Amino acid sequence: MRGKNKLVNGLLLAVLLFVVLCRSSFGQSVSQALPIDPKLKIGKLSNGLTYYIRKNVEPKNRAELYLVVKAGSNMEDNDQQGLAHFTEHMAFNGTKDFPKNELVDYLQKSGVRFGADLNAYTSFDETVYQLPLPTDDVELLGKGINILSNWAGHVSFDSDEIDKERGIIVEEDRVRGKDAGERMRKQIFPVIFYNSRYAERLPIGKIDIIKSFKYETIKRFYNDWYRPNLQAVIAVGDFDVDVVEGLIRKNFERLKNPRRKRKLETFNIPLNDKPLVKIVTDPEFSYNVSYIFFKKPQVILNTTEGLSRSAAIQMINKMFEARLQEIMERGNAPFVHASGYYGPYYGGLGNLSSLFITTVAKEPEALKASITGVMDEVVRVNKFGFTTTELARAKQNFWAEVQKQYNERNQNASSNLVNDYIAHFTKGQPIPGIDFIYKYYEKELDNISIETVNKLAKLITESDNCTAILESLEGNKSRLPNEETYLSWIKSAGKDVKPYADDVIDQPLLSTIPAGGKVVSEKQIESLGVTELKLSNGVTVVLKPTDFKTDEIVFTAWSPGGTSLSSEQEYLSASIAADVVSASGVGAYDKSQLNKLLSGKVVSVSPYIDQHFEGVFGSSTPKDITTAFQLIHLYFTQPRADSNAFKMIKENYKVNIAARPSFPGAIHQDTISAVMGGYHKRSTAPTIREVESLNLQTSYRFYKQRFADSHDITFFFVGNFSVGSLKPYIETYLGSLPVTGRSESYHDLNIQPVKGKLEKKVFKGLEDKASVSLFLHGDYVYSEENNMMLDILNAALKIKLIERLREKESGVYTPSVNVSYSNIPKTSYTFNISFSCATGNVEKLIKATIDEINQLKNFGVSEVDLLKYKAEEKRQTEIRFRENYFWLYYLSDVYARGEAIDRILRYYEKLSTIKPEQTKEAAEQFLNDTNFKRIVLLPEGAKVTQSVN
Missing domain, CATH: 3.30.830.10 (Metalloenzyme, LuxS/M16 peptidase-like)
Structure with a gap:
């Protein structure tokens, strides 16, 4: 269901422990065997299934449940190519205890998101199923372990479900491939995987087999390889280890290995003596x-x-x-x-x-x-x-x-x-x-x-x-x-190379500590644990101490203005101004020297300038907070403009712009940006000639203009600190930021979508692959209630289009539905529906999409779908409330938009009162087709059919 992604977030990345064998000394007298983490419980059932159980309290009342099968596409027979991956799909389409789509439906009602939470992947050598669950519901946790056991030994393989899934996997191949990348990989992989099984067993398989295999062929793969002695259950979370172990034994002990077990082979890639x-x-x-x-x-x-x-x-x-x-x-x-x-x-x-x-x-x-x-x-x-x-x-x-x-x-x-x-x-x-x-x-x-x-x-x-x-x-x-x-x-290469010379400056980051300012007022928002400070130079600082992460402080700041204040002639140079300064270093240090100076410090500070705001963002550990404040101060008072950094950015820009005309997706996106930006110059991609005109001094001058006055800037800090411990830094480094007394805000440049209905067809690409983007947009009254309705409609439409376009029509892999809304610079909302499909299915699937939109307008969101959304939001809100970055972005956003700072505390209570009949009125208002855009990417030479009205 998702691509292979095994990047580990912990210290022991796989890349670090796969090493060549050499006998150089590492200063040890005796090398000892590494222990197993004593916090982890590993066991094995009588049937050979292995289990890993670890109690871990973050996030609270949550568990990560995984089923790992030590079998992937390398284990497929010649007539099964693609069926390891197909088997993974079928696990979500019916098991002994959860017929057809009941499994997904049940989990969605419990607040588990399909795709984001509930997921799986198939690789060459393993298949892995992922199921995050709440643990404050004992019955649900038991159901979760039962679901893993259903995947492990009781997938139904209903014939009708298999036939429907064929089209979905064909579309997965289309969305992931049918492009330059896939065509080039087909030529490269025989070299990359030289003389090995990997070259001939890509997980997606062969489409002709996917379309035509017999039902018994996939069942044979499942019966051969989905067996307890090749499986592991992993459970990590906020639960009682003994209870979970008992549930694993109860659900998995009954699974049996086949009488004749096929040998599990290990496949290798040989070294090549010749290049x-x-x-x-x-x-x-x-x-x-x-x-x-x-x-x-x-x-x-x-x-x-x-x-x-x-x-x-x-x-x-x-x-x-x-x-x-x-x-x-x-x-x-x-x-x-x-x-x-x-x-x-x-x-x-x-x-x-x-x-x-x-x-x-x-x-x-x-x-x-x-x-x-x-x-x-x-x-x-x-x-x-x-x-x-x-x-x-x-x-x-x-x-x-x-x-x-x-x-x-x-x-x-x-x-x-x-x-x-x-x-x-x-x-x-x-x-x-x-x-x-x-x-x-x-x-x-x-x-x-x-x-x-x-x-x-x-x-x-x-x-x-x-x-x-x-x-x-x-x-x-x-x-x-x-x-x-x-x-x-x-x-x-390398015949005349000389030893590397390490260029290091030995002086303080900030040569003189500024005199600083004073806190002139302090306000407590006790319901959120937030303190708001006003400094003598006009700077506002919003602080939220937390205990979520011992070694984390995150921060951002904004001041109104941004590139909206640049002239059209200077806009392109202004748009890269923060990138140029960031790549140039700060104070006495160029970027390389700065990186060297910051060795051993876990700190990051970056300036930014977007369309409507400028400021900084970054993070730090508590012990490195002094450095963080000094860097913030320097990006305001001693920015650098390095010609070498500018040249690097300009060259990268030129390469990327020059490459865009060859990429179908880039041409499609450029068309979308132009239409949804009302063909404003700033919503269209620049030309190479315009990139050539980028000017370092223009960029640097604009940056200095934007950071010259700090009286209207607001800083936000969230993390492990006390208000008292941060005050001296705030007064010294933020209280001394420059003030000129100017009064300004961002400009409304009237960059907004073309009004009315509009259709665009873009012809680019060599393969039978269409990309559909549909937009519904308009003006509205920006309010907490309306925004909540927009989110509900977005979630409901996503559910309905997965059911219709994917499950019923078998015409897409995964449709994307997103809503955005804002009151900056003016109030507006936009729904974007997008999917890839076969060229011949474009009109049929657009018609089906419009039909689902009309169903929402006619009947509103169903009780079941509303229940799913409420359950999901409840669970997600509980997790978000324990994340520093959530609070950072939330606080920054409500201050920027002038909203009630404590609205988040009322959110779920308000959401729980929403009734289906209320959503019908909202759908009629927000899903009307007065402003409807359809922008479709089609392959070159595709037959143009009559559009759906």
Whole structure:
């Protein structure tokens, strides 16, 4: 149902523990086996099913339930290609205890969101089902474990449901593919997955099989591979461990393995003695991208030595990335973009690790310089290693992150823990827990020497087992190298490289502490635990102390104005002004020097200028809050305008603009932006000529104008602090911000959609793939009640279109429905409905969409759908109330829009009183087609049919 995404949020990222085996010393006398986190309970049932149970209280009254099946597309027979993924879909279409769509319906009524919460993915080697649930309802928790067991052994495979699902998976293939990316992957994967099973078992499978397989074929896959001895149940959350263990035993002990168990094979990707090279072009791909892999055997070290190697590899990756970033920030880099890291090969598939290098060149003629430029840095590391000062900074940053995770160990979200347990079950990844990790690195991190790191770096950067891919526009074929030349660039790089010179400034971030101002008034909003301060220079500061995260303070600020105050001639330069300053550094430090100075600090501050506001946003730990305030002060008083940073931003802008005409989706989006912006100049994409006219001094002057007066700015701080502890910083660094006494606000530029009905067809693309975007919009009375109705209609319409377009028509994968509304600069709302489909189904599906809209106007939201929305909002509100970022954005928003600050406290009470009959009146008002836009992307040469009125 969703794409493969196994990025772990905890410290033990899979990338850190898949390392090459070398015998350099990490300062340890004896390497010891890593323990299992004592907070985790692992058990095994008599039928072979493994379970992982961990009590974790964030979020409160919530649990993450997962079913992991150690089988994916690699286990498919030739006549089953795509049926591992199809099986995953069928698990939601009927089981023994939940026929047809009753499972999804039941969970939605319990506040579980389909797609966002209830989800699954199929990969080459595993299939994983995800079910987050409330735990304050004992019956619901029991049902949740029962649902996992139904997926594990009792999927129905109803014939009618199978036939309906065929079309949905065909549409999933269409929405995820039928583009340049898919066409190029088909050519690249045989090289990437050279001589391995992975090259011939992509999870989406073969569409001709999806359309025609016999019912028994998918049942055979399920019966062969969905068996207890290949399955694990993972339960992490705010519950009684013994109760959950009992529920797992009750629901899973009865499952049986087949009498004749098929052997579970392990599939690997071989090393290649000779380089593998592939140059691929496509008419719809405008970038010039090089991907280079240097493969190594993969070894998982479940020892303390493995932890040291993991730290060393992470630091090597960070140091190498810092060097590449520094080159780009100089403004004369041979590449538009470059990156490099060592980790699991291609997402952790097979048995390999690799050094993975990516470069993007401005044009084909720049490819040689781009590739040799980044390869020079690989060779520089191989020959000379890193410096002691680089390693010192890398250690500081690494340790700061370990400390942050340790300090927040009791507030870590349950979802952040699950992926480590999945990797333990499927890959054998160690799971010692953050307590052990912290204590280990506290003792051993300093023992990781520069000699050891450089010895490991040399091994990592050896250029053997090379796989090289080059992608470009088909029209560039004559300007591209052949495979032999491309490979020669990689091999010949770095002959004259010299050791890296570390440029560091040794002086304070802020040379003089400002005199500061004073708090002149203080107001308490006790119902929200909020304090509002007024400073002597006019600055307003809104504070909400919380205990949600021990090591987190988040902040933002806004002042009215933004790019709406720029002239049309200066607009483009004004629109990148904050980006230029952010990329230039601050005070005495350029960006690279600033990054070095901030080593070991968990702090981030960035200025921004949008259409109507300017300000800053960022985050910090409590111990680094001084640095955060100093950076805020400097972005107002000592911004920099670095010509190199400006050149980098301008070149990236030009490359992206030049690439847009080749991408069907970009042309479609540009058309949408123009129509929904009333064809205002600022709602249309700039030309290359206009980008060429960008001017550094114009950008810098506009930035300084916007940040010259702070009397009307409002700051918001949320997190682990007390009002008293923050007051001295507020008075010193915010109370001293400049004031000129000007009075201004943002301008209304009248950027709004074209009035009335409008239809646009965009013809771009080579494949049978249409993208439909429908808009209903208008003016209205901006109020809490009306906004609530807009949200209800949005949720109901989303439910109905999934039922109609996906489940009934089998015509789309997942329709998107979104509503936006605002009173800045004027009140307006917009519904956007979008989906991809076959070209021949466009009019039928638009007609079905309009029919569902009319049903809402005629009858309102049904009692059942309203119940689902209320349940979802209740559960989501409980979670949001424990998140710093929710409160930050909420407070900033209500202040900016002039709304009652405590309205959130009445929200659910008001929502619970809404009746279906009230939604009918709202639907008639907000879903009327007075302003209806349909903008459809069709492939070139598509037959134009009569539109639906």
